[in-house]
Amino acid sequence: xxxxxxxxxxxxxxxxxxxxxxxxxxxxxxxxxxxxxxxxxxxxxxxxxxxxxxxxxxxxxxxxxxxxxxxxxxxxxxxxxxxxx
Amino acid sequence: xxxxxxxxxxxxxxxxxxxxxxxxxxxxxxxxxxxxxxxxxxxxxxxxxxxxxxxxxxxxxxxxxxxxxxxxxxxxxxxxxxxxxxxxxxxxxxxxxxxxxxxxxxxxxxxxxxxxxxxxxxxxxxxxxxxxxxxxxxxxxxxxxxxxxxxxxxxxxxxxxxxxxxxxxxxxxxxxxxxxxxxxxxxxxxxxxxxxxxxxxxxxxxxxxxxxxxxxxxxxxxxxxxxxxxxxxxxxxxxxxxxxxxxxxxxxxxxxxxxxxxxx
Numbered sequence: 001x002x003x004x005x006x007x008x009x010x011x012x013x014x015x016x017x018x019x020x021x022x023x024x025x026x027x028x029x030x031x032x033x034x035x036x037x038x039x040x041x042x043x044x045x046x047x048x049x050x051x052x053x054x055x056x057x058x059x060x061x062x063x064x065x066x067x068x069x070x071x072x073x074x075x076x077x078x079x080x081x082x083x084x085x
Numbered sequence: 086x087x088x089x090x091x092x093x094x095x096x097x098x099x100x101x102x103x104x105x106x107x108x109x110x111x112x113x114x115x116x117x118x119x120x121x122x123x124x125x126x127x128x129x130x131x132x133x134x135x136x137x138x139x140x141x142x143x144x145x146x147x148x149x150x151x152x153x154x155x156x157x158x159x160x161x162x163x164x165x166x167x168x169x170x171x172x173x174x175x176x177x178x179x180x181x182x183x184x185x186x187x188x189x190x191x192x193x194x195x196x197x198x199x200x201x202x203x204x205x206x207x208x209x210x211x212x213x214x215x216x217x218x219x220x221x222x223x224x225x226x227x228x229x230x231x232x233x234x235x236x237x238x239x240x241x242x243x244x245x246x247x248x249x250x251x252x253x254x255x256x257x258x259x260x261x262x263x264x265x266x267x268x269x270x271x272x273x274x275x276x277x278x279x280x281x282x283x284x285x286x287x288x289x290x291x292x293x294x295x296x297x298x299x300x301x302x303x304x305x306x307x308x309x310x311x312x313x314x315x316x317x318x319x320x321x322x323x324x325x326x327x328x329x330x331x332x333x334x335x336x337x338x339x340x341x342x343x344x345x346x347x348x349x
Contacts, residue, residue, distance in 0.1 A: 016115035060119030067095035
């Protein structure tokens, strides 16, 4: 499976939950903490993100940054093949 | 927050476009305006036209669009955004000009300006955000409010006998010869967001070729005005807005091949 991860700009997240519904892996959830605006912000709750960017596309506040395994790493096998550009 | 190009062997695939300012949007949680802003600015960034794009902000929820889009922007009087965009485009024909308007702005007070701008075939892009309500002033009924929809000025639901039918202004515009590309898209799912971005890309390409007016309606939500959570609002939009405002292209440019077959 392709490995990915998401980072949230928690200070601009408004906790609208649209990313949580959009995630096909159900790996997002709302935090129990609140940000300075007073909203519960979204966060990664499971370690099965594939970096499909669906959450980032539907995010109305452009608060999500997505990282994904590079394609070159998929073709080769083994951890040494994963190169940081 | 610092954005790295790569972390732990993973490479950056998506981030907030640099053409958006760092100011957080003032929109309510889940509002479709944010997605539309983001996509417009992504297209501007990808085409490398940040310095050559001029936007016209409307009156309505998106009145502060110039705070968020890091391009040249002009605020227009209520409903007059497309008329102001016409003036800007005529004085500066090399620039990419778009107006960004809501349904109260474009379909109510600005109906005349919109229709005549499209009829003249001005080389601008008009982005029309349709959420069927006046969001900024407190959820009053708009021309695009659906029949039976409850708003603060139609507490028993919109009665078509008293108030008339919801205005399908995009369909009206599609029949005008000045319109080159007319489409209706939405922002509720990732798939629709991708389609909307494609529509923005096409419109800017057509504007580069001086083809005519491009008009994009974005069927959007208003969780606060409708009194729902963002997720419920998107579901309500799919069930009620989409049957009346079906998504898809209303007017697409004919390809050279089609023109050839018609002439033959």
